[in-house]
Amino acid sequence: MKPMRSILFVPGHRGSWVEKGIAAGADGLILDLEDSVPSALKDDARPVTAESIRRVRETNNNVGLYVRVNSLDTGLTGDDLAAVVVPGLDGVVLPKVFGRDDIVSLAALITHFEAKNGVEAGSVEIIADLETAQAYADCEALTTASPRMATLFAGTARDADVSRSIGFQFTPGGMETIYLRSRAVLACRSNGLDFPIVGVWQDLNDPEGARNHFIQNRELGFRGQVLIHPSHVALANEIFSPSKFEVDFYAGMIEAFDAAVADGAAAVLYEGMHVDYAHIKTAREVLAYNALITDREASCPRPAVSPHK
Numbered sequence: 001m002k003p004m005r006s007i008l009f010v011p012g013h014r015g016s017w018v019e020k021g022i023a024a025g026a027d028g029l030i031l032d033l034e035d036s037v038p039s040a041l042k043d044d045a046r047p048v049t050a051e052s053i054r055r056v057r058e059t060n061n062n063v064g065l066y067v068r069v070n071s072l073d074t075g076l077t078g079d080d081l082a083a084v085v086v087p088g089l090d091g092v093v094l095p096k097v098f099g100r101d102d103i104v105s106l107a108a109l110i111t112h113f114e115a116k117n118g119v120e121a122g123s124v125e126i127i128a129d130l131e132t133a134q135a136y137a138d139c140e141a142l143t144t145a146s147p148r149m150a151t152l153f154a155g156t157a158r159d160a161d162v163s164r165s166i167g168f169q170f171t172p173g174g175m176e177t178i179y180l181r182s183r184a185v186l187a188c189r190s191n192g193l194d195f196p197i198v199g200v201w202q203d204l205n206d207p208e209g210a211r212n213h214f215i216q217n218r219e220l221g222f223r224g225q226v227l228i229h230p231s232h233v234a235l236a237n238e239i240f241s242p243s244k245f246e247v248d249f250y251a252g253m254i255e256a257f258d259a260a261v262a263d264g265a266a267a268v269l270y271e272g273m274h275v276d277y278a279h280i281k282t283a284r285e286v287l288a289y290n291a292l293i294t295d296r297e298a299s300c301p302r303p304a305v306s307p308h309k
Contacts, residue, residue: 007027027064033069053065093153097142144191153199196222256270
């Protein structure tokens with residue numbers, strides 16, 4: 001899975017909004033066929049979504065393109081996949097997951113439509129959307145249900161499916177979902193899925209709340225934030241990127257440690273901290289991740305379109 005700091009929801013039937021999301025700087029898009037598409041427009045949204053994928057891929061191979069299909073219990077998932085499993089699609093987001101069997105079933109459907117639609121076998125990933133009590137209770141099993149599993153999307157939205165299923169009351173501080181989010185991060189990282197994601201922040205009139213929420217998510221170990229509005233893209237990109245201070249700090253740590261090693265020591269006092277090989281592994285990982293983000297931004301074209309309001 002490509003690391004994505006900002007993943008913006010775009011209604012599947014709003015094809016013209018796709019380039020606007022990219023212009024806002026989003027690392028990835030989730031083209032939605034589920035809750036943001038009226039029931040009467042779902043048939044129309046599928047070909048629009050497929051065309052959006054094809055159009056973006058003509059000029060841009062860096063932006064992550066995912067489609068949130070309708071849940072398996074709706075009977076619409078197969079029709080969704082038949083239309084959108086096309087070359088250029090990175091993956092499928094499955095909502096309303098209840099357990100491991102849902103992932104296995106989705107993976108089988110994707111395999112069928114990859115072959116039918118001429119898509120490279122095994123190339124379409126799965127992101128499991130944690131928005132039921134059952135999904136959170138079994139999230140470790142979800143991560144190993146299929147080789148297609150890319151990550152978990154830890155849902156925490158106010159008054160949505162997840163809060164109703166679990167029964168928590170949303171607060172801006174987020175203490176009610178600390179355990180849920182931490183469990184999702186641990187399930188991912190313990191099973192080799194390095195880029196857990198989380199979302200969403202719904203209050204567009206509270207930028208400070210959004211900032212605090214994003215910072216807390218990064219502190220918990222998430223690598224990216226799912227968003228509902230392009231006004232949050234720049235904030236997510238900022239917070240989920242190593243800061244200049246971090247880059248300089250860890251570069252200095254490596255330099256000081258390498259000098260100590262050259263003098264025959266395996267530890268050094270750096271900025272008042274004891275530093276040994278374990279700390280240097282972390283420092284090198286941060287710098288490697290920063291280089292990955294920097295290289296991606298440099299090679300990712302942004303169309304000259306203003307984000308939608």
